[in-house]
Amino acid sequence: MSPIPSSLRPFFTPAGVAVIGASATPGKLGYGVIANLIKSGYQGPIYPINPRADEILGLPAYPDISSAPDPVELAVIIIPAPAIPDALRACGQRGVRAAAILSGGFAEVGPEGEARQQEILDIARTYDMRLVGPNGVGVLNPHSGLNTTFIEQIPEPGDIAFLSQSGALGGALIDWARGQHIGLSYFASLGNAADVTETDLIQALADDPNTRVITAYIESIHDGPRFMATARQVAARTPIVALKVGGTQEGARAVASHTASIGGSDEAYGAAFKQTGVIRARSVQELFDTAIALAYQQPPAGLRVAILTNAGGPAAVAADALARNGLHAPEPDEDARQALRRALGPAPQLFNPIDMLGAASSPEYETAARILLQSDAYDAVLAILVPNTANDPVGVADALARASADAAKPIYACYMGDVSIREGRQHLHHHRIPVYDFPENAARAMANARRWQVVRESPPAAPPAPDLAPYMPFARAIEEMAAQGRETMGEVELYPLLEQAGFPLPPWHAAYAKAEAEAFARVYPGPFALKVLSPDILHKSDVGGVALNVTAKRVGKMYWQVQARVRRRARKAGLQGVIIQQMAQPGAEVIIGMSRDAVFGPMIMFGGGGVYVEALRDVSFRIAPIGEEDARAMIAETVAGRLLMRGARGRKPGDVDALARLIVQVAALALSAPQLGEFELNPVIVHPAGKGVTVVDARAALFRK
């Protein structure tokens, strides 16, 4: 691997660290940072900067950064926010390459802070400096002994990197890692991420020889498209595991008050992670648990897990949990069964769980684990131990390690309890066997490891660049309307533009008089749909404004009737006539939609159609651009799509090819017209394979600031 990019290297292995705001008073942050740098074993020079001190913790102090001797590559800044711009300028003049700003008082505190954040960013750009923070706890590299945080102790060197938009979560992880003797390769607290973002560090860590897995706590991605491009390149070589918070209204409010982040929608994050191969953790514990699974062992090459246990209950819990996470626990094949029987005697149950009963010995665990790790029937082993007077958790840990050392497959452990298995757990961590408190946690982590193996085998490809030419007339029209300050557009404007862009609409006509509707019905075969034409009515069917299956001879009568019905329910609406439209041939109803996410841009939605199904949220999302393969995956992710693909009772398989092309068209349309805020084709009728799709209705809204 190539090294860390040069502009970020001072955050990993700086030659010389100055601490601006160093303090000689124990208990002060400026004291703690100096103490940590010394204690963590940082080998370069440390320069406390403090105009009122001669020395701090035995190190000579300097009144300002300009008087500190060479080399100074990194400045750690912990002075009050108002003084920081000047200090940063001095750093720039002194030739400092990088600054970690721990102080708060920037974008997270309102407009004044926002201005100050912009100011320090401008200063950094002027002097070609990089910034981590402000409003974070800095960075920590156990391999180089760099620790700019006031987190009390440095974790052991290891191969898990953690990027956090919460310094505290980093503190919690580090405290946990120390207790479990888990090693970290790197920790960065991004704070407000004024300059260096999670994306920069993901890129840098992909090339860090010490890092085997990148974990991240994310409140908000700062540049959605760049994040996606970077993650897509990195995720297949170094796994990225992310916890995204703020998915609920309550969580989003908490995030906004914390690091001034404005998040995109949870669906958009889900789609972006899926499209780039980022593994999504659903809880802090799952983040930590998945990290050790990926750091310690090769991921499973398949879904088949052998459960080796000394306790039936926990094994039953594990079997349930594996199945709920998409993994399997098949019975051993005849070879494995015979080998196990020879090794273990008649007592154990060999169905999977392989239950060796309470007193199972370390040699039994080792032999059985070897057999299962060698068996063609399995891709991974989960070894469960419950402590009792007859067994030896430490001995079993060492036995599993011996079995693992010769194996090409991963093994995971679940040690249940507390006091009796603490030491055994530490041995497992030492041997790099991932160990979990509960079977459910193990199953989730194993499933995530398996997900990464799939990413590794089939790295997410960048979607083909769409040809936007067919959509340019549409895009220009939207741009003009936006320039006029318009927010919506009616069918009479929208439908011709869509036809021009190649969307499959049925024959239609805007009839401002009864005779026009009747004339249309003489040209096209029926039956017809009539929809009231009014700029004032959003949901036509709610006010009786739609008539379906109208025969040619009733078109004239229904022309009036539809408008009369609406008049009774919406007295003030302006009625202009009807849109008459040829009814589509039968097929399944689906919806394709687009909304514009604050972080990731145009997000495409596919789902089943009809009021009922909308309420069930049987939908799938992707960030544009997408290719037909993505569109097919979206279809396959929904129940509606799967029914279409295989054909439901009494109905042939639908034209999935045409549907996938239509989804891709919607994505391209969204990219062509940045002012298009929302767009929905609802319903789209999917005809049998080879017969295409029909867009029955469409709706568009311009982007609102």
Place this chain on the structure above:
Amino acid sequence: MSPIPSSLRPFFTPAGVAVIGASATPGKLGYGVIANLIKSGYQGPIYPINPRADEILGLPAYPDISSAPDPVELAVIIIPAPAIPDALRACGQRGVRAAAILSGGFAEVGPEGEARQQEILDIARTYDMRLVGPNGVGVLNPHSGLNTTFIEQIPEPGDIAFLSQSGALGGALIDWARGQHIGLSYFASLGNAADVTETDLIQALADDPNTRVITAYIESIHDGPRFMATARQVAARTPIVALKVGGTQEGARAVASHTASIGGSDEAYGAAFKQTGVIRARSVQELFDTAIALAYQQPPAGLRVAILTNAGGPAAVAADALARNGLHAPEPDEDARQALRRALGPAPQLFNPIDMLGAASSPEYETAARILLQSDAYDAVLAILVPNTANDPVGVADALARASADAAKPIYACYMGDVSIREGRQHLHHHRIPVYDFPENAARAMANARRWQVVRESPPAAPPAPDLAPYMPFARAIEEMAAQGRETMGEVELYPLLEQAGFPLPPWHAAYAKAEAEAFARVYPGPFALKVLSPDILHKSDVGGVALNVTAKRVGKMYWQVQARVRRRARKAGLQGVIIQQMAQPGAEVIIGMSRDAVFGPMIMFGGGGVYVEALRDVSFRIAPIGEEDARAMIAETVAGRLLMRGARGRKPGDVDALARLIVQVAALALSAPQLGEFELNPVIVHPAGKGVTVVDARAALFRK
């Protein structure tokens, strides 16, 4: 509360314990049990029974139970299975009241073991003895010092009872409880539960003055209806928290090989728990976490939670997790905000999370917790702490305890990390403040505590006993068919019986000739549905055997056409004509079904109709009997039902009253006819309110052995 029922009292506070199979050899189970009885502080006499020993661990040994002096109320049996019947008979003759059988070799090992299990049960009944086990680890009462297990150390006395069909899970819980200094009131390992079941002990523990919460690990309930009746009585006074495993195919197989349990369906357990007020835990960790929430604190009186924290990230995680679990995190009201501002100064964010920043002191935690616990805006407080060099986890624990001591509302804590907060966590346990490793765990436990408060306020009522008289003709017909060995019945048999039982079917006729169909169409207004009449065809629409919306004049033609279509696709099917049926008025399609669960008996299903919706599993379940209130709750639990209740776009609210009555009818029908194995009304059309419902099609299958 009244004391433990007398027949079970010897499993809690026996006067004298004999250990049959006691051993003088360290490492043997028969040695460990004696050692544990002594070490746990059991105050009554202990009699080792061993024909080849004079004394064991300083206690005089006896050759057999008959030679042991009085009192002997409980026998612990750990000899090989074949010797147990004789030993048990001797216990009975000696006047022993109760036996805990630890040995395996019974129902879990096949037919021979099953016979032996029946034999010991017969012996116990002959002598009026009660049995715990076999194939378990016995019982443990930290309050009386009784410990018949070979689990090494007894936990501290406390108020959490744990009933386990896995001895090992009990061992894990006890090990965990010891590490955390959590007290238990009672532990029973039920093993195969030949005699004493989880239901017996739930009843007993409801009257145990030491027990505040009953937790249970369940592989299979032994008597569904009795469990429901008991749990319904107990759950509102003593919370019952249950983890049920075996919900997946893999889990069910693991369970079957473990304690010979044959589980009912996961849906049936879910329904039974819901109907009786049992709180369902979804993981081992959630079981443990919920136990301390319910044992330590009053449950929240409402949904509003204040998050008090020294760290923004974990608080954002908590806000998300609370919302996902149905709890709220509203902002403080003006009173609380002002009080917090006065107490904490200008720095903290007061939106909720109340973020006091990293260095928050113990007095700040105490003052803020007091304000929030007293505020009318909140029902509970969640205090989060992440360790750093500036704070004091132990001091904060004690501060929270002081605030809690004066409060009428519950407080919960989340201490993140490991080494730096271990001691703080122990203080919290000591002060009976539930403490969790991660915000997500805290949120789940708090939501479960809130669920119990709802159960307490509105205890689940037993459903009214249904009047089965209207269903007796149906039941008798089913009984006759079952006696003839029949497994299915056709519409021509089923529909008249349903009409007789008061089910709302549309007019219909089985037409064996075209003229019959045409005659029907002259009497009733159209349109009509024609369905092929054939004993050989299960899914008529799959083979073109259904024609809908047939007008009167086309009935004759369609009579032949429907049969011709079927003939093309199903050459060998016997065709007898068609069923002609008046088409129902429009409305929403739903399904009502019944299946017979192995554990709980008739289970009623309600859900949305149509192929698509069936695939989405928008369904709700209850165990019969049910009342109209239950039926209404089922409707409200589904998206289809909620759309019916409020009326979806362009459609009026449906006749939910009539629908609820129909669901209750199905439940009563199922109870009346025990040989009815499966029953489905699909679809049922729900007309607008006041217009009733129509059963369009029905299907019944007799019970298969």
